[in-house]
Amino acid sequence: MSETETYPAPKDKRLTEDEVVAQLRSGMTIGIGGWGSRRKPMSIVRAILRSDLTDLRLVTYGGPEVGMLCAAAKVSHLTFAFVSPDVGPAAVLEPHFRAARQSGAIGCTEVDEGMLLLGLQAAAWRVPFIPTRVGLGSDLHLVNPALKTVTSPYPGPDGGDGEELIAQPAIHLDAAICHLNVADERGNAAFCGPDLYFDDLLLQAAAQRFISTERIVASGDLVDAAGDITRLRINRLFVDGVVEAPNGAHPTSCEPEYGRDEAFQKAYLGTAKEAEAWDGFRSEWLSFPTEADYQAALAARPTGDA
Amino acid sequence: MATDLSDLVTRADVCAVAVADCFRGDGEILANPIGTIPMIGGRLARATWEPDLVMTDGEAALIANDEAVPAVADRRYETYNPYRTMFDVVWSGRRHVMMGATQVDRFGNQNIAGLGGTPQQPRTQLLGFRGAPGNTINDTTSYWVPQHGPRVFVESVDIVTGVGYDRAAALGPEASRFHEIRRVVSNLGVFDFETPDHAMRIRSLHPGVTVDEVVAATGFELVIPEEVPTSRLPTSDEFRLLTEVIDPKNTRLREVPQSE
Numbered sequence: 001m002s003e004t005e006t007y008p009a010p011k012d013k014r015l016t017e018d019e020v021v022a023q024l025r026s027g028m029t030i031g032i033g034g035w036g037s038r039r040k041p042m043s044i045v046r047a048i049l050r051s052d053l054t055d056l057r058l059v060t061y062g063g064p065e066v067g068m069l070c071a072a073a074k075v076s077h078l079t080f081a082f083v084s085p086d087v088g089p090a091a092v093l094e095p096h097f098r099a100a101r102q103s104g105a106i107g108c109t110e111v112d113e114g115m116l117l118l119g120l121q122a123a124a125w126r127v128p129f130i131p132t133r134v135g136l137g138s139d140l141h142l143v144n145p146a147l148k149t150v151t152s153p154y155p156g157p158d159g160g161d162g163e164e165l166i167a168q169p170a171i172h173l174d175a176a177i178c179h180l181n182v183a184d185e186r187g188n189a190a191f192c193g194p195d196l197y198f199d200d201l202l203l204q205a206a207a208q209r210f211i212s213t214e215r216i217v218a219s220g221d222l223v224d225a226a227g228d229i230t231r232l233r234i235n236r237l238f239v240d241g242v243v244e245a246p247n248g249a250h251p252t253s254c255e256p257e258y259g260r261d262e263a264f265q266k267a268y269l270g271t272a273k274e275a276e277a278w279d280g281f282r283s284e285w286l287s288f289p290t291e292a293d294y295q296a297a298l299a300a301r302p303t304g305d306a
Numbered sequence: 307m308a309t310d311l312s313d314l315v316t317r318a319d320v321c322a323v324a325v326a327d328c329f330r331g332d333g334e335i336l337a338n339p340i341g342t343i344p345m346i347g348g349r350l351a352r353a354t355w356e357p358d359l360v361m362t363d364g365e366a367a368l369i370a371n372d373e374a375v376p377a378v379a380d381r382r383y384e385t386y387n388p389y390r391t392m393f394d395v396v397w398s399g400r401r402h403v404m405m406g407a408t409q410v411d412r413f414g415n416q417n418i419a420g421l422g423g424t425p426q427q428p429r430t431q432l433l434g435f436r437g438a439p440g441n442t443i444n445d446t447t448s449y450w451v452p453q454h455g456p457r458v459f460v461e462s463v464d465i466v467t468g469v470g471y472d473r474a475a476a477l478g479p480e481a482s483r484f485h486e487i488r489r490v491v492s493n494l495g496v497f498d499f500e501t502p503d504h505a506m507r508i509r510s511l512h513p514g515v516t517v518d519e520v521v522a523a524t525g526f527e528l529v530i531p532e533e534v535p536t537s538r539l540p541t542s543d544e545f546r547l548l549t550e551v552i553d554p555k556n557t558r559l560r561e562v563p564q565s566e
Contacts, residue, residue: 035389082434098431101420108426110419112439114393133397133484134440137469137477142425143435156480163480194366195388 013187015241017047017291020210023241024175026053027076031120031171031206032060033178033199034252036086037260039191040065041179041212043248043291048074050287059171061116061197063252064268067096068286071271071278075106079171081113085265095272110143111168117198119171124204129167136166176206179249180234181257182225183213187239190226193255196233203238212245214257247295312513315539317493317565318343318558319548320512321452323540324496325404326351328448328489332402334358336368336395339404342561344450346374347491348404349552350544362387372551396437399484402446407490408432409463410449412506412526414487414499416442416468425465438467443474446486452561454492456525471504493562494520496537501529510537 021044024030034040045065048056055076058066062083069075083097100106111119118130131150141147146169152162178199183189189211191199203209211234217225222232248254251261251268268285271277288294325347329337332351337359339348345364352359353372363369363381366389370382387395395401409417419435420428441447447468451458466473474482487504490497495511507529511520513536521528540548549556 080434082436084433093432101431102423102428104427110435112435113389113437114396114440117390117393132440133443133481136439136443136481137466137473137485138435138439138442139425139466140435140439142465143419157483158480197389 010186012185013236013240013242014185014216015210015243017044017212017243017245018051020044020177020241020243021047021051021053023208023210024048024053027055027057028174029057029059029172031173031176031202032058032065033176033197033202034063034249035061035195035197036082036084037063037252037265038086038195039179039193039197039249039254040252041177041210041248042250042252043179043212043245043294044177044210044243045069046286046288046291046294049282050289059116059173059202061113062094062097064094064265067094067272068268070100070106071096072282072286073105075100077107077109079109079111079116081111081116085269086260092269095269096278099272108143109146110140112138112140115166115168116171117201118168120198120201120205122168122170123172124201127170129169131165132168133165134168171205173202173206175208175210176202177210177212178202178234179212179245179254181214181254182222183211183216183234183242184219184222185216185242186219187211187234187236187242188219188222188232189213189234189239189242190222190231191233192226192231192257193253200233200238203234209239210241210243211239212243212248214246214248214254216242216244245291247298248291250298311542311545312539315545316559316562317512317514318562319540319545320537321491321493321562322347322350322548322553322558323544324489324491324510324512324537325450326354326544327496327538328404328491329356329359329402332356332359332446334360336360336362336401338362338401339450341404341406341450341452342374343452343558344404346548346553346558349374350547353547353552354544360384372547374553374557393440396440396444399445401441401444402448402488403441404448404450404491405438405441405468407449407451407458407468409458409460410451410490411460411463411470412528413470413472413504414449414468414490414506415463415466415470415473416449417463417465419465419467421464428464435467439469442469442485442487443481444484446488448487448489448491451490451492454494454520454523456523459524459526461526471499475504494523497528505529507531508534510535512537513539
């Protein structure tokens with residue numbers, strides 16, 4: 001053995017948004033983290049919007065990223081329980097998503113919110129399905145025709161035949177993208193807001209796993225940065241690339257760093273009525289060559305202006 | 307009180323009390339009313355005769371506050387309840403949710419997903435199925451309709467998101483053993499399914515609402531009892547809680563405005 005044997009360095013998984021997108025392909029099934037208009041990996045979504053990617057199959061608890069990608073004709077299929085911008089006392093609907101669905105521009109697989117969890121969990125655990133009562137009696141089969149039932153091999157509650165349950169199939173993802181509050185360069189990450197949502201399951205269900213984060217810190221500083229070890233819920237076994245993207249979830253919220261940019265989101269939601277309005281919004285806000293240019297333009301806005 | 311309470315009580319107050327009464331007897335379960343008046347009504351039930359109800363802050367926590375929507379700094383946290391945990395609760399059966407309904411039919415089938423067209427290409431895309439299938443097959447469910455009309459109360463919903471009694475019956479006793487649609491509360495009255503075939507029945511009409519008015523605003527034949535009760539008013543204590551503690555900013559009047 002040589003006295004000067006060199007050992008491999010730990011992987012440094014830092015990437016740019018465009019380097020993430022370069023690893024994606026048209027036609028892929030892509031899971032997007034967050035929930036509604038909360039903690040969405042928007043900087044990577046913006047990179048997808050300025051890329052040549054098309055024919056994407058999205059799986060998500062949907063927010064404005066779905067509407068933007070649909071409006072930009074990047075989406076061929078969507079697996080969803082809802083798509084909501086999350087504002088107002090009553091749920092407001094997502095106009096670009098609605099337009100795509102109503103025109104037949106996208107195919108859809110509809111699920112109950114909990115079935116999405118189960119499908120991702122099944123994929124993460126490498127089992128073909130998870131049985132559930134969810135969906136029985138509803139019309140989900142009309143918008144999810146592949147959904148099948150399974151008969152329990154065990155006696156029913158009355159001792160008779162086993163119950164018939166929905167067999168929620170595994171939802172395998174080619175790629176998952178999520179936005180976390182803080183991470184290290186190896187792919188460990190923490191959420192610091194109210195809810196992890198299902199980001200961990202999306203990453204575990206995916207072949208290629210990418211996160212963006214408000215900031216990258218040294219591994220030893222993660223607990224201090226997150227506030228508590230129980231917030232370190234994403235680990236590097238399930239992360240292939242990390243993008244440092246301050247304000248990267250904009251215009252969605254990333255508590256506690258920032259709330260939703262309501263004015264910006266409202267401006268975006270108002271662009272669905274005419275193609276010119278969307279084209280104008282897209283060219284003004286979604287066509288910057290880099291995320292840094294987008295953030296600079298945001299920072300340069302007059303106070304209170306979207 | 308010098309003034310007669312009935313002169314002060316609004317339709318919104320009656321609705322809130324009717325919502326609260328939906329949770330009567332529920333004990334220590336997660337009461338999860340969604341919407342302005344539903345949340346106010348749920349808080350009222352807990353602040354009075356159902357003290358063991360567990361309720362959310364609308365986000366990821368279960369809180370003890372009586373205020374309908376307390377400021378973050380004022381929230382008295384009981385426990386952490388992220389979405390993952392909420393599904394654990396839903397699937398455990400320890401929840402009574404009150405959802406909205408774009409359409410609801412005589413057997414309590416609900417639609418919040420889409421109108422017209424085909425299931426794969428609705429003329430009007432709505433929210434999606436959200437958690438309705440799981441809620442209705444696992445737990446007691448009630449509905450809140452702030453604007454009672456024939457386009458909401460329909461003969462047959464365009465697509466079934468929340469499972470009604472006819473669908474549950476077709477599943478058989480095992481699969482439907484956790485299913486219960488308890489009430490529908492609207493701005494006009496309270497409705498239940500306590501009939502032989504679980505068809506929707508008028509349980510009570512709010513003060514000033516006539517049977518004819520409700521029949522005209524309903525797209526199917528309601529079961530009408532011989533004596534139609536009038537929805538109760540809040541007690542003086544309930545009225546004080548509503549106006550001073552739970553909803554002092556009167557947000558409930560924005561959801562159900564008081565007609566002169």
